Amino acid sequence: MDRPPTTFSQQPMTDTETKITQAQSAALDLANLDEKTRNDALHAIADAIEAHSEEILEANAADVEEAEKLLEAGEYTQAFVDRLKLSESKLESIAEMVRSVAGQEDPLGKTLEARRLDEGLELYKLSVPIGVLGTVFESRPDALVQIAALSLKSGNAVILKGGSEAAESNRVLYEIICEAAQEVPEGWAQLIEAREDVATLLERDDAVDLLMPRGSSAFVEYVQDNTSIPVLGHTEGVCHVYVDADADLSMAEDVAFDAKVQYPAVCNAVETLLVHESVAEEFLPAMADRYREAGVELRGDERAREIAEMDAATDEDWTTEYGDLVLAVKVVDSLEAAIRHVNAHGSKHTESILTETAEHAEKFMRGVDAASVFHNASTRFADGYRFGLGAEVGISTGKTHARGPVGLDGLTTYKYHLEGDGQLVATYSGEGARPYLHEDFDGEWAPGRLSEE
């Protein structure tokens, strides 16, 4: 008697369309898979990765061989090829990562709120999976395993689209994962491979609930501009460190150094150093020397270049994510000018003020619009693991759903469960309406048993 789910098109489905529809169907079952089954599957995946290491490394060698040809042709960098390469020890750490995801607290089935609307009418807000995640990610083959593990832990079906450079590695890893996760509803993870498949993915707002693109800012913006599916992503990390008039300058030097040099390739590294004019002459020369010794190229505004030797910054420098040992430097008149500069040029990622004056910290932290605002700490702390969120999904520079470092909670939504015994809205409406109670209480949802019984 029942019709199959409506599909978005009357034409025959392509292979990719079928995969997405299968994920949509699997998501409904996966949503209610108990915690033990999900965790057991994660452990089985970790074990299978270790057991099949030879097969994985063989496929990976084929990818690396192809990549090396393109390296010779000058199309790839050595760093790119290195990131692609797997090894026995790398596989062990990938397996460990999957086990650590299994060990995380369950993000599902939490009672977020419980409220008695009236005697015998109880509302529960429960955490549930989002549904189907559409992910597009970079060439590192560990990305596929990580994304699949986080999706499974959070009860979401997932469409996986990796880079073509890692095609062989991804295919083998995907097969191993699906085979190991036997108790998980079939079709929960789907691998798509061709570039055209991405366009198909972006069109499926009937089936895909959240897109998580990883890659260049340009790619994330392309995704945002070409889909009506919500996107959880991160465009740019143009982070600032502001050295206030009342900074402890020795602390400021250490923090500004750590924020740039400790790992410059990542999004939470500082890209622009702002220095209050009253401390610039004392602070900048020594700071510039220390940066220079570490190989950091400085690009300053006029006032900074009067104080220390550096190249001239152009307008473009204030909005550039270098991801490298390059730093823009600007001297500002005031705390307010620093806040204005950050709000005009920053990417709402992470901003840090160095000051010993609480009022200055407060003004900066309240005034700056960013996911993470720090006082006397390196911008590099903006990270899911360091924040104690456990496994990190990524860092979002959007302002809705999930912001900043995103943990497993960012892969959940909620569902309202209302337990009644036949209540009608008519009873609570119009003349002589029965009033609502609206009384919060501690309690867990238990179907069919109202809490006071």
Add this chain to the structure above:
Amino acid sequence: MDRPPTTFSQQPMTDTETKITQAQSAALDLANLDEKTRNDALHAIADAIEAHSEEILEANAADVEEAEKLLEAGEYTQAFVDRLKLSESKLESIAEMVRSVAGQEDPLGKTLEARRLDEGLELYKLSVPIGVLGTVFESRPDALVQIAALSLKSGNAVILKGGSEAAESNRVLYEIICEAAQEVPEGWAQLIEAREDVATLLERDDAVDLLMPRGSSAFVEYVQDNTSIPVLGHTEGVCHVYVDADADLSMAEDVAFDAKVQYPAVCNAVETLLVHESVAEEFLPAMADRYREAGVELRGDERAREIAEMDAATDEDWTTEYGDLVLAVKVVDSLEAAIRHVNAHGSKHTESILTETAEHAEKFMRGVDAASVFHNASTRFADGYRFGLGAEVGISTGKTHARGPVGLDGLTTYKYHLEGDGQLVATYSGEGARPYLHEDFDGEWAPGRLSEE
């Protein structure tokens, strides 16, 4: 020394573009306006609406006069013209609504989490406004006041685009609101009026953080398809009531009646009634009589029509939001078939099961993918006020950010504040790395004072 914020275009800004940029700038100040100033402004707005009632009613009369011409020409319905019409008592209830928004708990500045990453390194997750809301709403002039009030309460700047039918009323209300809210950063609310302005609004992803369209499903879908800004909206309300084999049939009759008849024009009214085959013969004839007496037109599948007299349902009926006294009726083989029907045809809004068996309720509530799932209660309870969320922003059928009835919390996001005393990531990395503590604690953020001092 400081440059003005980068704008999205090098061409001269149009009037609408300037307004949006002004809202963006006001949002930064508005974000930190204290609770008392926001509430005082809301009370001033309520008072001003009462004080200027004559002016408002005069402007409204002009709108109504225009609308009546179009009513005569057959372009508008009487109901449409009635919704547009204000009165002295309607204005009083609008003013009361604004005061009740003022009386709501402050959604801002809540400490959602506090975690000690290490001694002297404390992370706080605080609720903050989203920034700039872009709203497009229907012709009822009270919508403008309600949206402006909710935005102000939640510290968000707002772009207001009302229907052209209410242009005069909206203009006067907007001016009264701006004049009354004198302590609020200028430019926090912006009125845009032309249809072309909507296209400009949808393009401004550099300035607008969340779009909240209200209106037809087609319009909400148009917005989703033509912007990269996140959209909080609600497409359709195709809600179901399922009468299980183990339902209390007298309760089921009352609930199914309330869900359709108590107010059929709204999104949480039921559109399809599903009945288990084992109770269909006992339940449907009386139910059909009761519906017919209330003027409900029934459209059934083959099995339903064998039991009670009704028109034949077409495929389209299973996915139609009638918003009227029309109801589709289907007899299903099993609980599982009911769940499958809802997941294939529903709009993820609100679904209700009538049953005395807890296991059946659990299976249905877990298995159905919808924002609200009810057991033995009318779908009409899916509403922000009834749920105890206070002021309602709307109902979202999306799965991310905010789902179901959305209160003021749905207009907030969060910001991470990290308080340190000079910590470097280098200390916590590599060989001999200092471990993290990651210890949750109860505490409020206080800038510059670490909690253990």
